[in-house]
Amino acid sequence: MSLANGQSYLAIPGPSVVPEAVLRSMHRSSPNIYEGELVEMVPSIISDLRYVARTDHNVALYIANGHGAWEAALANMAGPGDTVLVAATGQFAHSWAEMAETLGIKAEIVEFGTQSTIDPTRISAALRADKAQRIKAVLVTHVDTSTSIKNDIKEARAAIDAADHPALLAVDCIASLCCDVFEMDAWGVDVMVAASQKGLMVPPGLAFVYFNEKAALQQHALERVSSYWNWQQRVSPEGFYQYFCGTAPTLHLYGLRTALDMIKAEGIEAIWSRHKVLAQSIWTAVDCWGSGAGRMRMNVQNPQHRSHAVTALHLGAPDGKKLRRWVEHEAGLTLGIGLGMSTPDDPNGDGFFRFGHMGHVNAQMIMGLLGTVEAGLCALDIPHGSGAVDAAARVMASAS
Numbered sequence: 001m002s003l004a005n006g007q008s009y010l011a012i013p014g015p016s017v018v019p020e021a022v023l024r025s026m027h028r029s030s031p032n033i034y035e036g037e038l039v040e041m042v043p044s045i046i047s048d049l050r051y052v053a054r055t056d057h058n059v060a061l062y063i064a065n066g067h068g069a070w071e072a073a074l075a076n077m078a079g080p081g082d083t084v085l086v087a088a089t090g091q092f093a094h095s096w097a098e099m100a101e102t103l104g105i106k107a108e109i110v111e112f113g114t115q116s117t118i119d120p121t122r123i124s125a126a127l128r129a130d131k132a133q134r135i136k137a138v139l140v141t142h143v144d145t146s147t148s149i150k151n152d153i154k155e156a157r158a159a160i161d162a163a164d165h166p167a168l169l170a171v172d173c174i175a176s177l178c179c180d181v182f183e184m185d186a187w188g189v190d191v192m193v194a195a196s197q198k199g200l201m202v203p204p205g206l207a208f209v210y211f212n213e214k215a216a217l218q219q220h221a222l223e224r225v226s227s228y229w230n231w232q233q234r235v236s237p238e239g240f241y242q243y244f245c246g247t248a249p250t251l252h253l254y255g256l257r258t259a260l261d262m263i264k265a266e267g268i269e270a271i272w273s274r275h276k277v278l279a280q281s282i283w284t285a286v287d288c289w290g291s292g293a294g295r296m297r298m299n300v301q302n303p304q305h306r307s308h309a310v311t312a313l314h315l316g317a318p319d320g321k322k323l324r325r326w327v328e329h330e331a332g333l334t335l336g337i338g339l340g341m342s343t344p345d346d347p348n349g350d351g352f353f354r355f356g357h358m359g360h361v362n363a364q365m366i367m368g369l370l371g372t373v374e375a376g377l378c379a380l381d382i383p384h385g386s387g388a389v390d391a392a393a394r395v396m397a398s399a400s
């Protein structure tokens, strides 16, 4: 017998669950890429991508994953010999910084560890020290998916303004877009990167780089920009092929069109609220499991600093890994691994794991996730406080 047979649930922080309607819209014959429906559809996609990011500015589309969005943004903001300042609150900031270095861009890191948000005074200080203005952009991860820290982007803006520095504010919203509140224009973000496979509910393969006029002007001053990554022709194409610098991602665009229809029908504020309540019910359950002899802990202590899209947890090694294995093999639920969280006594980060709760996720799925984790804790004799599922149910009940 296996209790894992039945519909499996991939509850990792991306790729996320793809709605049936999105899958169905991608399951069709190939469209003409020169004229007709597909060509007419792309402007509406761009307009709705602006809606989800709360911006009136440009959005360039790429056939890529999140790493592609990182490289695209860097290639349009800085060149070899320039510097970017990276505010690091987890693994993803470091990976973006490493990518800059491979492009010949110096990455100066301001390290905030794996449990704290950015400190704007340290960002201002680093910018003030840059008298020659070599720093072309400040890179901030809105939600770092490894730590589940959510940074206050308004603070990053204020830090740059306080230093009176011309650097662009570039934000990674790959995990947070359509999950956590984000306001590109109101918060003064110059460049933003996102991808299709998290809050946007589409399989991996589409990446988005948003940019405003200030960023466009700075790009014009670069000595050269790779023709593939250049965002300019992608936002003002002379022919349809220039949107994607070649063949369009035909079926992905149908999937994205459907996902955006679903997002607009629900409304972005309602989507943010849904993610908030689901996240709060998870946090409440974790607090119960961690009570008494329980060892489960939220990675981020302050609820204000926690993402609504992903939750990083610590249970200690080897229990974290054992629990992940149990829920996957015995119950059909896949959780995220600990990422970039190694410690001297746990070099592989086996004590950490993550819940992804981004995109097409509702109350019954989160109740299933929590109940399954509870079953795993019982099956493995891992000490834990009681009442977690009941407490989560009450959070959902009082919010409905």
Ligand SMILES: *Cc1c(COP(=O)(O)O)cnc(C)c1O
Residues within 6 Å of the ligand: 013, 014, 065, 066, 067, 068, 092, 141, 143, 144, 145, 172, 173, 174, 175, 195, 204
């Ligand atoms: C997922 C993610 C990435 C990387 O995206 P890939 O599609 O795996 O390249 C980058 N940044 C953040 C914050 C992410 O959540």
